């Protein structure tokens with residue numbers, strides 16, 4: 080009996096992934112051995128033949144039907160939606176996405192948002208609407224302090240792209256780091272000092288039990304008055320009512336949010352038309368089948384040879 084691949088994603092169509100994977104896995108018969116949950120299960124005589132699941136936000140409980148899985152390959156960097164599934168087969172290695180295009184596009188998002196706030200484009204946009212011709216004071220980049228929460232693949236690359244502008248960079252991570260040009264803080268003990276020196280806070284953390292609600296009334300108060308927040312990690316890392324209070328009360332100058340507690344952001348959310356909040360629909364960086372297929376294929380071969388795949392999630396840490 081041959082091994083089969085199951086694709087599980089209620090929202091992400093399988094076609095781009097199937098198309099990109101076919102040339103990278105010439106040894107796989109995609110007609111026979113690539114199936115899509117739950118629509119294309121007819122040719123799959125025995126779910127026990129499935130050894131690989133390729134998933135993005137899979138339906139809760141779907142994975143438990145495949146009892147011989149050797150790995151679950153996630154089509155994104157964040158694995159919170161998978162680990163939230165109580166029926167996830169815990170012993171099965173979970174592989175997350177680390178991909179140059181995903182990283183590059185996130186850095187573009189971060190650089191754009193940081194420059195947007197640093198150069199006060201949000202205010203100039205409002206001024207254009209008001210036909211208001213006026214010069215605002217221009218802050219010196221060399222004095223602007225950007226702080227990045229999460230110094231993983233995405234956080235480090237964002238810092239690398241911000242560095243040439245001359246920003247004063249700092250990062251906060253779980254474990255200690257020593258990275259040239261980045262003032263590094265770590266752990267709960269380092270958080271207050273990190274926030275206290277940060278004018279523009281960029282959140283690129285994974286969602287775990289430790290990071291849920293980490294940006295809240297108490298930690299927001301530790302940012303200097305007039306700070307900005309950019310969140311492209313996960314929505315539940317920010318306590319949204321606390322954020323609105325901090326912005327409306329004048330402590331924070333604004334926020335750029337790509338991720339939200341409730342996605343899609345409900346139509347009646349006050350964030351949609353808040354003058355100091357920029358909203359994007361979880362698009363800071365979209366996974367690219369074209370870019371990621373080769374590494375996914377190589378990981379599938381590794382798994383089938385009995386080797387450890389690259390980028391396995393530490394299920395204890397949750398990322």
Ligand code: NDP
Nearest residue numbers: 156157229230231232233252253254284285289312363364
């Ligand atoms: P990594 O696993 O490479 O990096 C995670 C970083 O967060 C590490 O530096 C880690 O610290 C730090 N971290 C984790 N937990 C804590 C904690 N409790 N306290 C302090 N620091 C912590 O992840 P990526 O950089 O690849 O991705 C980060 C997240 O970005 C994803 O999990 C996902 O949620 C989000 N994302 C969002 C996208 C979007 O379009 N909006 C697209 C892609 C990803 P340490 O280095 O010490 O381990």
Ligand code: OXD
Nearest residue numbers: 154155156157364365
């Ligand atoms: C991811 C995402 O985690 O797109 O990759 O949110």
